[in-house]
Amino acid sequence: MQLLSLIISLVSVLVAVVVAVWGFRSSSRSERLRMFFDLQERYLSEPVRVGRRLIHTAIAGNDHVIITDIPRETLSSIGYTLAVMNTIAICTEVGYVDEALIARSMGRSFATAVYAALPYIDHVESVRGFRPYPYAERFAARLRA
Template identity: 55%
Template sequence: MALSVWLSLLSPVVALLVAFWGFRRSTRADRLRAFFDLHERYLSAEVRAGRRLLHQRVAGRSAEELAELDRDSLDRIGYTLAVLNSIAIACAGGYVDRRMVRRSMGRSYAGVIAAARPYIDRVEALRGFRPYPFAESLAGQLREGAHVESRD
């Protein structure tokens, strides 16, 4: 009888431990899968072209110079910044491990957002609100994290 009591007490504990371990494992796997999906989008040809445009045609330019950009360039830039904002939203929501983002694309990400600042300022002046707030916030955190990580 002692064995049956012991088993009846132990089996729920084992079930809880297995469920908790399985949940943690699936959460990690889901976060890793989400990271790879976002990383693939970050490295896609469209986003790379938009990042290149931001560095070549936007960084350090005035609002007047940005007004001369063609519609195709503006569309590419907008798409790129939307992808960067979605990466930041995924980080803020905990769907992606922020440390992996920082280590794999942190410096590049922060550099792109810094290059996009004149464009973002211009859009804010035209629309009355600052677009891509999550991307700007994450870029600041990644810049700060790069200093911390380099000391580790």
């Protein structure tokens, strides 16, 4: 009888640990998926789409673009878009979201926009003295590789 109660107490602890670990894994997966949908919603929001469009029309392919000649509202929109993209890159780097999922859903668009915005990023670096969107640039480089 004592042996049976000892076995039951050991098995119940083991079952509790397994249930706790399994529950944590499920919670973690669901949280990562929820974070992905939140980031995707931000990336597809109207202000970010407008900013990406402005990156491609006002900066990309224009070898002699003078950033100071671009209207302030346009630069603000581009800056906001790059800040959102930097946030997405941070979330992938620290593992809050699955990088492969982000790459499959928005990877090409993300990398293209970051590389198109390099003249703007270079300008901001020359004015502020630091590179403003390092995570977005690193993530774009990984996506292109």
